[in-house]
Amino acid sequence: MIEPKTFPDLLESRVVSRSTAEEHYKLYLSHVRKCDDLTERLTRIQCTRSTCQATEIANLKGDLTFVLAAVRNHEIYFDILAAQGAPPTGALLEAIRACFGSLENYLGDLRQTARTCRGWTWTMLDECTGRLWNLPSQQMATGPLWKARPLLALDLFEHAFFCDYGPRRLDYIDALIAHLNFKPVEARYLTAAG
Numbered sequence: 001m002i003e004p005k006t007f008p009d010l011l012e013s014r015v016v017s018r019s020t021a022e023e024h025y026k027l028y029l030s031h032v033r034k035c036d037d038l039t040e041r042l043t044r045i046q047c048t049r050s051t052c053q054a055t056e057i058a059n060l061k062g063d064l065t066f067v068l069a070a071v072r073n074h075e076i077y078f079d080i081l082a083a084q085g086a087p088p089t090g091a092l093l094e095a096i097r098a099c100f101g102s103l104e105n106y107l108g109d110l111r112q113t114a115r116t117c118r119g120w121t122w123t124m125l126d127e128c129t130g131r132l133w134n135l136p137s138q139q140m141a142t143g144p145l146w147k148a149r150p151l152l153a154l155d156l157f158e159h160a161f162f163c164d165y166g167p168r169r170l171d172y173i174d175a176l177i178a179h180l181n182f183k184p185v186e187a188r189y190l191t192a193a194g
């Protein structure tokens, strides 16, 4: 069983309306329930050890990959939508300056990456080099880079903003960038960087 996370500040977000945040969270909960359902069905099938169920297993595994990614992605996204944004500080700010030259350059690169993307935009910590990257991924279940830890996620699918912004996705991106809550991002950075 996957325990759904709660995000106390989500409904007070200054980026999206309360109703958009509520509906988005319900979508997240549906992904959590689907994970549990798929896991249970796969356990039952695999217990039979039948070779004739390969196609069904393949389909269920494909669905499980999608919803697991959806759960993880939204958990990284929801906590940057807090009511009050918080700028990066400490080791994270130092890493941003080392990789991008300045916080302004980093946010500009994040904005440009998001503008070219219709799926997810990530800030990743590359474990191979220690470098931070802003990278896009167009699909739910495809990360942008192996051996990289996701620190920050921007949901750019239309369900995340259309009720509030209509087709003005650039306004949504600008609002996201203006109100980012970096506290959970810093916590993930410190864990990942050791």
Ligand SMILES: [Fe+2]
Pocket: 024, 074, 155, 157, 159, 160
């Ligand atoms: Fe979403």
